Amino acid sequence: MEITTRGLLTLIHGMGFGALYLMACSGALVEIYRCCHAQTGPQNDDRHDLFLANYLTAMAAVAWLAVLSGTYIVYPWYRATPPAGTTDLAGFPQRLLMASPATAGWHSIGMEWKEHVAWLVPIAITMAAAVCRRYGGGLKSHRELRTAVLGFVWASLLAAGVAGFFGAMLNKNAPVQGGTTMRIMEGGEK
């Protein structure tokens, strides 16, 4: 079992930060809903409000790590230009996808959408974290704010889902490869 450094960093970006964010989203949606509707005592409220604010802040950190690692580490490898005369495009995923009409759409729609829509995620979740930290249980008395915050968190889930889906499909059709090869473990014949 081997993996290249580029493959590993792409894995950390997608499966580490991206998938972690997607999994955390359902928890955030339930917690925001519960925080604004549950009937609990004031002490419990304070503890739960702080938990929710910290949870959303951690999600915001994960979202920023996902977009920054994607934009500044993985994306340059994806869009690298091959030297003139290169026939093997394996190390140049964007060019490899665009070389065939059957796969060009994964770049022209998939990557073009993913690279922009993913940036809505940290904007939305950072805002949600800030509002929940500032208002705490006070959000209960501002119906329009909590509905809009929930809407933004839903939109962040959708945007992260789009980015995650296309990220997985792009990497399936034209994986980001290169760098040092690391051997994870030896496989034997069965």
Place this chain on the structure above:
Amino acid sequence: MSAQSSSSTEMQTLPNGPGSAALLAAGIGALMLAILAIAGDKILWFKSMMIFSKPTGPLSGVTTCAIAAWLIAWWILDRRWRRRSVSSRVSVVALVLLGLGFLLTFPPIADLF
């Protein structure tokens, strides 16, 4: 304990201004991201102006400018609405801007411009 309850009371009585400022700014940031992405794709001089980091290309400038627009809008709106209550329509406008931003990042829609 008393400090905690006074902070809780403050949160309960906080006007909707600061929250609306955060929401509207996020909506503005989302729409700016889509507009800058379209401009970066269609206008050649703007595209080369957006290359803040050569390996990443125009995406670096587009996202940096959108984030800057979002944070500046948040700062300005928060200063103006910190102690005020504003119309609940602001939240609706924020959601509409977010929706527009989302749709305009979709390439077949962005290509209509």
